[in-house]
Amino acid sequence: MPNSRLQGVMKRAVFGFASVSLSAMAANAQEAPRVPSFNLHGSPGLIDMPTAETAPDATLSTTFSYVGDTMRSTIGFQITPRLAGYFRYTALANFVDNDDWDDVYFDRSFDVSYQILRESKYRPALTLGMRDVLGTGLYSAEYLVATKTLSPGLKVTGGIGWGRLGSYNSFASAGTRSDITLELGGIPTYDRWFRGDISAFGGVSYAPNDRWNFKLEYSSDAYANEVGAGQIERTSPWNFGIDYRFKNGNQLSLYHVHGTEVGAQFTLSTNPKFQGIPGGVEPAGVAIKPRNPSEIADLGWTLDANASSNAKNALGVLAAKEGLVVEAVKLENHRATVRLVNPRFGAPSQAIGRLARTMSRSMPASIEEFVIVPIANGVPMSAVILKRSDLERLEHESADKMLAEASIIDGYNLGLKPNDGLYPKFEWRLAPYVDMSVFNPSQPVKLDVGVRASAEYYIRPNIVLEGSITKKLAGNLDKEGRSDESALPRVRTDNDIYSREGDPAIEYLQVAAYGRPGRNLYSRLSVGYLERMYGGVSAELLWKPVNSRFALGAELNYIQRRDYDQLFGFQDMTTVDPETGAKYDIPHVNGHISAYYDLGNGFHGQLDVGRYLAGDYGGTISIDREFANGWKVGAYATFTNVSAEDFGEGSFDKGLRFYIPLAPFIGQPSRKVNPVTIQSLSRDGGARLNVRGRLYEETREYHEPEIAKSWGRFWR
CATH class of the missing domain: 3.30.300 (GMP Synthetase; Chain A, domain 3)
Structure with a gap:
């Protein structure tokens, strides 16, 4: 049985991952296509091995699995009908000798797969996949796998693998391959891909009906690291499993693996394409009145x-x-x-x-x-x-x-x-809040819950005084992370101090003025306490023709660091590393030039280039897939002139983001959206000011490309 530390850690991890997947538990407005069986790694597969199947386009899944002393949480997204990506967070108990962590090792990894051939009457499906392309390399593997349906419910799979999937009973070699686990992680390990020993794997599954699925596989993963650490005992490459699929498509599985271990898995799945259209049960609009x-x-x-x-x-x-x-x-x-x-x-x-x-x-x-x-x-x-x-x-x-x-x-x-x-106008609201940080090595999920009071005073239609006050009721964001060491100004990694001393806190208090300085131009000027850590002045200019998919923007900020109590005071812009005593100055000025482009087919890209909070220069690439019902699923990566060593664990800033609209779940029109961002690790490099009211999203919403996308709602 796993130790209590691992159980507690993964309970918090499950909570964090489940916040992204709550939609999967809601009743879909439309029935989504049937998803394939998922494996312990959270991708379509047998038990531990992959298959060549893909989930239906746009499927969003979250898998929680437990085998021996290993627990995994995986978020998967079918990016296109053939391309899929998976982000995994793993906790391995009794894997490292470190009393401070209670012998729990935490690992983050990212997988991709691409279906080269679809299954036909005589041809199997064929998929090329790569595990742990961005991570420490602990699960690094590549594979080519084929799957064929022989009769209704009966499928057979066979493939070859490299790396972890080539570590047991290999039959060939493609050169040497490093098996060193990277301490920083987050860097593509190009020198390992499709190198090293090659092994075969395969299996068979049989589903007698829509509910049950029985699986048998031959695994080519020797689990050498886990066996060497004494975490598991492996006596057989044969794994056995059974799935039960609920009516809503979610999957519960039980396994016997390695010849010695028993495991369990639960997969939540949903599909933004089939989550219904915003509203739907609201009263119909009035009828058009013909003229005489x-x-x-x-x-x-x-x-x-x-x-x-x-x-x-x-x-x-x-x-x-x-x-x-x-x-x-x-x-x-x-x-x-x-x-x-x-x-x-x-x-x-x-x-x-x-x-x-x-x-x-x-x-x-x-x-x-x-x-x-x-x-x-x-x-x-x-x-x-x-x-x-x-x-x-x-x-x-x-x-x-x-x-x-x-x-x-x-x-x-x-x-x-x-x-x-009509103006001036005052609005206010009182609501609960959740502030969450994930993937800190010693505290995988940290969060605060409390009450937020916010208000807006519209002095004129385009000039608003707005602010927010929070009172924390419970949480652990104030707990220190594993290490205070930072080779950069502490622009974000002292978040725990702000949480500890800011209670109650003024989240933001600013005056914002919006304008139209010219045709195709939009402007914003914000002054005040711009976010919980910084105050100052933020100016933005956006060029966006109403009929264009392309836009350009520029933002310039002058900031001053706020006091930790987040009331009215400021502190100096020098931070001190408590480990080394080194002093680092936060620059007052930062900003970006941004390019936005609607790529079509629901994909949207953004490129931001400029200076970040810590004074580093670089750019952020963002890709989102957007749906007519308001859902968005995306990812971003930031690359600056900060080295991987100075950045620290994770090597560079990256993350996933989800925008979940409320309307499909309440059956009534609503503009409320629940944004969820999952950073691989919060560090100081590549950090950007969290200023409110940036122009692009609200501007493009009422321009021709976006209006046309949702025009099917015109008569609703």
């Missing part, structure tokens, strides 16, 4: 001030019932221009469609052109121009036909001034 042809040419209303006022008031009332805010309306003989704020719908096209319906019921009959100007941060984003006759003609046709008739142009100079009495 005899009234279309009647302009008599233009001579009656009450008629114009009544039309504007009626629109405001109808829009409010839809959860929309009409801040201003301008009526002309044949055109109505509306200033729209959307606090409810995550899909911008649904907000536009709902407003267009209400306009058809409230605007005078002579008005043929509806100009809807979405407002974000108090400034106009775009202008969506719709013909009323098209709305009347196409209400019961597909949304695509309406999109073909619509025009989307820059909203610059089209933003009406809001009606009197």
Whole structure:
């Protein structure tokens, strides 16, 4: 049995990983395609060995497995129909001789696999995979595997492996291969790939029905490190297992492996593509009201001030019932221009469609052109121009036909001034919060829970005073990490001190001003306590044409480090390494130039180049896969002029991020999103200021490419 330290560690790790996978426990709005069996490493496979199968496109899985004194947690994502990636966190008890860690060794690794050939009537599926391409090398292995369905439920698998998968009963060699475990990790070990001994592995699985699956495999992994450390005893390469699949697709497995060990595994799986569309049970929008042809040419209303006022008031009332805010309306003989704020719908096209319906019921009959100007941060984003006759003609046709008739142009100079009495405006809320840090070697999951009070005072539509105060109720973020050593200014690794001394704390308190300095241009200026560790001034400028997939931005920050208590004071910008006494200065100035591009097919890329908090220079590459229902799954990596040795464990900053919308789970429209970021390790290199209100996301939301993506919601 594993020791109590390992059990406690992995309970916390399970909690952290499960925060990403809660969606898997929710009932899908649509039934997702059936997923294959997952193995102990969290990828499609038999027991320990891989198969050539792939999960359905966009499958997001989380696997928790336990064998002997080893526990693994793996997050997997089917990036494309053929390409998949897996991030794994492993705790091995009795693996190292270190009393401070209670003999528990923690390992992070990343795998990729690509299906070269799909299975056909006569041809097996063929997949090329690599384990631990970014990690310490403990699980480093490459493989080529084929899987064929022989009859319903019966599948056979065979493959060859290198590295760990070539360590037992090898039949050939491809040169020498280092087996040294890297202390820092995080660096691709190119010199090992497809080198060393080569072994064969294989197995068979039989599923008599949709619930049960029986598996037998021959493993080519000798588990030399674990056997050598005395962690396990391995007497046989034959492993046996049984899966039970729940109705929702989740998998529970029991195994007998190595001839001596018993193991168990649980896999949660979900698919963002099939998590439903935001909303769905909310009341339908009002029907389009056709005009009487005899009234279309009647302009008599233009001579009656009450008629114009009544039309504007009626629109405001109808829009409010839809959860929309009409801040201003301008009526002309044949055109109505509306200033729209959307606090409810995550899909911008649904907000536009709902407003267009209400306009058809409230605007005078002579008005043929509806100009809807979405407002974000108090400034106009775009202008969506719709013909009323098209709305009347196409209400019961597909949304695509309406999109073909619509025009989307820059909203610059089209933003009406809001009606009197709307500003200044005050909003506030009280809610619980969770602040989490993962993968610190001695504290795999650290988190604080508490209460957050936040408020916004809109001095003008585009100028807001905002702040947040937190009170911690419980947590362990204040616990020190394994080592205080840092070869860089401590811009992030003193997070434990901020957590310990900042209770209660002012998370942020700033004034932010947003603007449109020119066509295709957007601006932001933020002043105050910008985040929990830094205050100062942050300025941003974004160039984003309304019809373009490409955008450019620039951000410049002047900062001062806040006091640890996170109240109103500041401290100097010099940090001291408690291990060596070395002093490091944090620079006041940092910033980035950013390029954004919509790659198509739901993929979005971003490149940030500039100076980071610790004074290091470099760039961050981010790739996200985005779904029409608001889900996003992505990854990022930051490379700077800081060496791997100076950066410390992990070698460079990298991580996964998930944006989980609330709407698909509550069945009602909502703009709330739960962002989850999993960093491989929080270090000082590649750290960036966490300033609020960055321009790009809200700006592109109301531009043509994004509106078009969600246009299927226009008639909802």
